[in-house]
Amino acid sequence: MSKPSDMVQGTLDMLLLKILALEPMNGLSDGSLYPALHKLEQAGWITAEWMTSVKGRGAKYYSLTRLGRRQLEKEADNWGRLSNAISRVIKLKEA
Amino acid sequence: MRPEHWLYTIPLRLRSLFRWAQADQEVDEELRDHLERKTEEYVAQGMTQEKAHRRARLDLGGIEQTKEKCRDARRVNWIQDLVQDLRYAFRMLGKSAGFTAVAVLTLALGIGSNTAIFSFVDAVLLKQVPVKDPQGLVFLGTKGQSGSSTDHSFYFETYERLQLQQPFFTGLAAFSPVQLNVSVDGESEPPVEGQLVSGNYFELLGVGAAIGRTFSNADDTGPRGSPVAMISYDYWQSLFEGSSQIIGKEILIDGSRFVIVGVTPRGFSGLEVGSSPNVIVPLTMQPVVMPDAENWLARPRNTVDWLRIVGRLRSGVPIQQAAAGMRVIYRRTQTQLATEIDPNWTTTWLKEWAEAHLVLEAGATGISNLRNQFLKPLSVLTVLVAIVLVIACTNIANVLLARSSVRRQEMAVRIAVGAGRARLVRQLLVESVLLGLMGGAFGVLLADWGARALIHFLSVGRTPISIDLTPDSRVLGFTALASLVTGVLTGLVPALQSSGVDLSPGLMKGGYLGTSRQVFGKALVVSEVALSLVLVAGGGLFATSLRNLSDFDSGFQRDQVLTVRLAPKGSDQKRTNANRLLGLYQQIQENLGSIPAVVAVSFAGTSPTEAPQLRTVTTPDGQQFRVSSAQVYPHYFETLGSSILQGRDFSNLDMSPGAPYVAVINDTFARHAFRNENPIGKKIVCSGDQACTVIGVVKDIKYSSLKSNGGAAMYMTFLQAPTGRGQMVLHLRFAGNSESVMMGQVRQQISSIDPNLPAFQIQTLESDVDAALVRERLLALLSVFFGGLAILLAAVGLYGLISHIVARRTREIGVRIALGASRSNILSLVLGETICLEGLGIVLGVPASLAASRFIESFLYGLRATDPIVMSASVGLLTVVTLLAGFVPAYRAMRVDPMVALRYE
Structure with a gap:
């Protein structure tokens, strides 16, 4: 895989973590994100619990772990630095 | 993380x-x-x-x-895949149980022989002795000038003086093997291997007691030491059932009371690899536990070299520095000793000792006679078994190749449904590695059995060999690695070949067979034939050499001669009890001589299979010779059946006190020293400064290894030789009686003369010679076995390949027959293929064998490594066996029914 998609992959993880940090959730609107969730779960950043949903069906609820929170902070920091640096480069005036 | x-x-x-x-x-x-x-x-x-x-x-x-x-x-997918692959592999192997059984057996033989030899190498050469910091141990030895092997035995006096004078070691300890007769609670036990050790031995090694205590210096001082004993862990378990009550128990050792003070730790059997002493007593108890022998501690006449010396280097002292320093100290010590022991013998001792210098050897792996004896044979065997394994691998690779063409359809289907090539290769490799591991598992069992059989085979000598063969991590690691490598080697090429199938022909029923596979398969068979020729020729050379050794003229007759080891009390003939012993020996000689079947009886210091001492002799014209010198009794030559060429044998008169000194010399000595002159009546200076008159010349007797051409030798009577003897070997020639009857009669006669006279190791000279040839027999036996195995494997490989080719060509053969080819045409077509393959194998194998046999030249007796007869016999044997292997499928091809063949697809 080339670099850019790695970057996107990394940001996807960060975004998912952020979403779960806002509130624990059940399922996603986009089914293609499930493998990514699984990966986060295997990394120990999020944890899943089976709960009975409003409609009486079993549903899997994801929430952030302590490790996940730390990871999110780290990735957010990195992201901040990176985007800062990029925007500073972009804003440079051409001579 | x-x-x-x-x-x-x-x-x-x-x-x-x-x-x-x-x-x-x-x-x-x-x-x-x-x-x-x-x-x-x-x-x-x-x-x-x-x-x-x-x-x-x-x-x-x-x-x-x-x-x-x-x-x-x-x-964790890859683990699941692996499990899946394994399950599939088991199923595939189970489906063709016949193939699996043959393959596993073949690999088990290959891996098993390697493991057996390696566990032997490991036990003899690699295992460290279980002591504290084995790296710090150093053995003392002496070496002659001419690069001869190291001698590890020293006089007690030398040990004591070295210990006092050396600054390089934290201490020097000494030990010596001894045979002990133990009785417990009035019951006498079978004789056990024992050991005499100095008081500091256990402390120096850093070995504690399993229970009780070890010896200290206090146990080993004073003129008679103290009567304490330690026993080995195994002896404790077998004789006393591990009871803790045995500390303080009294036992009798050779008739004297000893108190058990401790048990050595489990797995500790001293520093001598190949022996395991069960009872250990302090060094100073030597005269007590060996009442039959001289007192080897007594000064200043202690001239028996019986002690091994081990030291622990002080930290920071390099071994080279210690070696240089010890050499000087040793030289000084021996010079002093030579003058102090006995002024009459000073010159003789100085001459003999002048040639030896002290050497130090690293002691981490202990000390062993086995090592000198078996280092070279073991390296040859290692190469032999490696070749066997290569042949076994080649064979299995070939069968896997043949199967891979059968499995093309399966592979094509799997590729079609989306399996990647890497996945297929992995699947096939899993199969072959599984075969390798199964072969390895059975191989370990075979190896265990084989190594035991090997030890048993080697234990025919005078002292049984006990080696710890329990596979340690090194041996198991070796086997695991060998199995893994075997699995990958056998599977890799077939896997790559069959996973690289082209889809469309593969999916069609029985698609066309690619030629590259056959070329590779043929190359494998050719190399198999070539390698087995190397092994067969090697086996032939060793076997012929052994036959030459057993048949050749050793200067004595081996059949119908018994040797009996005797150790009478105080057998220091020259100095003490001389008359009593002389009487005893004369009586034995007379009584045994009166048995009707006995032809002649005599005594000697050693049997012809042992190396006699070397001595410097001066001839009348001042020339000096190094000659083997043996002490014998009258009728010795008659008993051995060796002929006296000139002059006469010793007589009883020569044995009487005060008789003039006389000597018998051998042919080689006579020719070198006296050329064309008649040696009879010449005076040679042989016994200290004493001149002896030569009274006879005998044909050369080949001592010790049988291989040596003997060299010059001289014989003297016991009473006129400069050393006393702790032990005598009775020689007895008989006729017209069976060996076992003779042995019984001899035993009975000796015990009727003196019931307390230990007579042991009654054996025929023939079996004694066999025992001396144990190395040669081992090499011959194993190399012939492996040669046979190789030829068998090559035959199986060739049979498999030709059968496979015939099967693939059934239709073609059917067409040929239908078009009018005669059956004999078909036979020669297929046989021609066989002959081509084996011919090429032999053409490559002959130079390979000739090159390889150069390395075993030094083991061979009576033939060159390039012996044309052995080589052509090997080629002949291989040709016949492989032709037979090729004939069976050729015959099958000849019988192909064209109708059946054409309908076949």
Whole structure:
């Protein structure tokens, strides 16, 4: 895989973590994100619990772990630095 | 990763690995839940149930793909794949049980022989002795000028003086093997291997007691030491059932009371690899536990070299520095000793000792006579078994190749349904590695049995060899590695070949057979034939050499001669009890001589299979010779059946006190020293400064290794030789009686003369010679065995290949027959292929054998390594066997029914 998609992959993880940090959730609107969730779960950043949903069906609820929170902070920091640096480069005036 | 992290992830991994079905099911449910929600959403937007469901599935983009991605995320896929591969491999191997059995057996033989030889190498050469910091141990030895092997025995006096004078070691300890007769509670036990050790021995080694205590210096001082004993762990278990009550128990050792003070730790059997002393007593108890022998501690006449010396280097002292320093100290010590022991013998001692200098050897792996004896044979055997394994691998690789062409359809199907090539190669490799591992597992069993048989075979000598052969991690690691490498080697090429199938012809029934496979298969068979020729020729050379050794003229007759070892009390003939012993020996000689079947009886210091001492002799014209010198009784030459060429044998008169000194010399000595003159009546200076008159010349007797051409030798009577003897070997020639009857009569006669006279190791000279040839017999036996194995494997390989070719060409052969080819045409067609392959194998094998045999030249007796007869016999044997192997499938091809063959597909 080339670099850019790695970057996107990394940001996807960060975004998912952020979403779960806002509130624990059940399922996603986009089914293609499930493998990514699984990966986060295997990394120990999020944890899943089976709960009975409003409609009486079993549903899997994801929430952030302590490790996940730390990871999110780290990735957010990195992201901040990176985007800062990029925007500073972009804003440079051409001579 | 941080440990905290593992806390989360390890249970998850384990769960995915062992509860993967559950994990899979959860993914399943989760996705179903997702689909249902999405469907509901779409229904809410106004779609029909059916349409909404379809749309939801489309959004997800393939349930199975998503599931697979989720599984990938769990990261333990490769283990699951491996499990799957293994299961599949087991099923495939189970389906062709016959092939599997042959393959596993072949590999087991190959790996097993390697493991057996390696465990022997490991036990004799590599295992460290179980003591504290074995790296710091150093053995003392002496070496002659001419690069001869190291001698590790020293006088007690030398040991004591070295210990006082040396600054390089924290201490020097000494030990010596001894045979002990033990009785417990009035019951006498079978004789045991024992050891005499200096008081500091255990402390120096850093070895404690399992129970009780070890010896200290206090146990080993004073003129008679103190009567304490330690016993080995095994002896403690077998004789006393591990009872802790034995500390303080009294036992009798050779008739004297000893108190057991301790038990040595489990697994500790001293520093001598190949022996395991069961009872250990302090050094100063030597005269007590060896009442039959001289007092080897008494000063200043202690001229028996019986002690091995081990030291522990002070930290920071390099071994080279210690060696240089010790050499000087040793030289000084021996010079002093030579003057102090006995002024009459000073010149003789100085001359003999002048040639030896002290050497130090690293002691971490202990000390062993086995090592000198078996180092070279073991390296030859290692190469032999490696070749056997290569042949076994080649064979299996060939069969796998043949099978791979049969499995082309299966492979093609698997590729068609999307298996990657790497996955297929992995699958096939798993199969062959599984074969290798199964072969290895059986190989370990075979090796265990084989190594035991080997030890048993080697234990025909005078002292049994006991080696710790329990496979240690090194041996098991070796076997595991060998099995793994074997599996990969046999499987790699066939796997690459069969996974590289081209789809379309593979899917068609029995697609055309690619030629590259056959070329490779043929190359394998050719190299098999070549390698087995190397082994067969090697086996032939060793076997012929052994036959030459057993048949050749050793200067004495081996059959119908018994040797009996005697150790009468105080057998220091020259100095003490001389008259009593002389009487005893004369009586034995007379009584045994009166047995009707006995032809002649005599005594000597050693049997012809042992190396006699070397001595410097001066001839009348002042020339000096190094000659073997043996002490014998009258009738010695008659008993051995060696002929006296000139002059006469010793007589009883020569044995009487005050008789003039006389000597018998051998042919070689006579020719070198006296050329054309008649040696009879010449005076040679042989016994100290004493001149002896030569009274006879005998034909050369080949001593010790039988291989040596003997060299010059001189014989003297016992009473006129400069040393006393602790032990005598009775020689007895008989006629017209069976060996076992003779042995019984001899034993009975000796015990009727003196019931307390230990007479042991009654054997025929023939078996004694056999024991001396144990190395040669070992090499001959194993090399012939491995040669046979190689030829068998080559035959099987050739048979398999030709059968396979015939099977592939059944239709072609059918067409040929239908078109009018005669049966003999077909036979010669197929046989021609066989002959080509084996011919090429032999053409390559002959130079390889000739090159390889150069390395074993030094083991051979009476033939060159390039012996043309052995080589042509090997080629002949290989040709016949491989032709037979090729004939069976050729015959089958000849019988092909064209109708059946043409309908075949």
